[in-house]
Amino acid sequence: MVVTTTKSNSDEQLRSTFASRYATTSLPRFKIPSGSMPKEAAYQTVNDELMLDGNPRLNLASFVTTWMEPECDKLIMASINKNYVDMDEYPVTTELQNRCVNMIAHLFHAPVGDDETAIGVGTVGSSEAIMLAGLAFKRKWQAKRKEQGKPYDKPNIVTGANVQVCWEKFARYFEVELKEVKLSEGYYVMDPAKAVEMVDENTICVATILGSTLAGEFEDVRLLNKLLTKKNEETGWDTPIHVDAASGGFIEPFLYPELEWDFRLPLVKSINVSGHKYGLVYAGVGWVVWRSTEDLSDELVFHINYLGSDQPTFTLNFSKGSYQIIAQYYQFIRLGFEVIIPNKNFLKGQDRSLFLYDQISGISK
């Protein structure tokens, strides 16, 4: 929900020029009209007002997907009325979400055995993914402190001051102190050495970013893992790492596969990524994956049985649309793991390069 700041003037009326064939009276702006109107009039009224919105295809203000192939649009329209949470009714959609989780876990080198399934969930975006990951860290830290007979009422999390607002939200909503490493002139991401210095026995995790929101820079997760391992050895703590790969998670494995930032590093216990950024799906999908079942407390998983069988859920909301999950699966199988950098073939009009270039640059034919 975006908190509305529009001043409510209950007397204000809306007039629709082009719907006047159907609707002769004006509409109250902030109250439900006293009567109904023909569907054509409702359509025309809303459509006309929306013309004042910007054009999504020209929106380069954020890096969220605004164009998908018509074939995928068809799949989206066909599934727009499916509720993601009704797993018994839509088992194939559930299966596609599970496939996506496994594909992402493998992409990030999770140590998933051949006969094992990966641990993760589709979310509304990276923000929800981060709330879930943060909660898992908090719960795990609390359980350990309780077991040790130590106080567990002052958890903190260490991040760079460049973190996206969702980390501040997590800290405030779930009562965790946010300890931010200050940025310095010419260095606008978290310094791993300073982050490790700030870690104490109450630190539930260090959150590092792969693709800083402000300038897209990757933080040095490898160095962070090395320094934190040393500190853990010296102190006997086992402070873990979360990687916020909202933007970088779907770029890095394709462009810099040799860079170690993911589950190849032992302290990385969870990773989030936005499907609606470089996962190339319209707004409304993110992912969080955990290294192993040990990293996600059972206590956080709810088992419901409203529709006939056991449904484990770990999300902040309940009902939501399914189409983004289906669209994400479409993109995975459509594009595959093929690294194609636009080159001179693009100029020769090779269809595939052109397609990828469109996707990368946000420009469509």
Ligand SMILES: Cc1ncc(COP(=O)(O)O)c(C=O)c1O
């Ligand atoms: C680094 C980072 N983390 C988290 C988020 C939140 O992502 P979402 O919009 O998918 O909730 C963003 C969004 O820009 C981001 O850049």
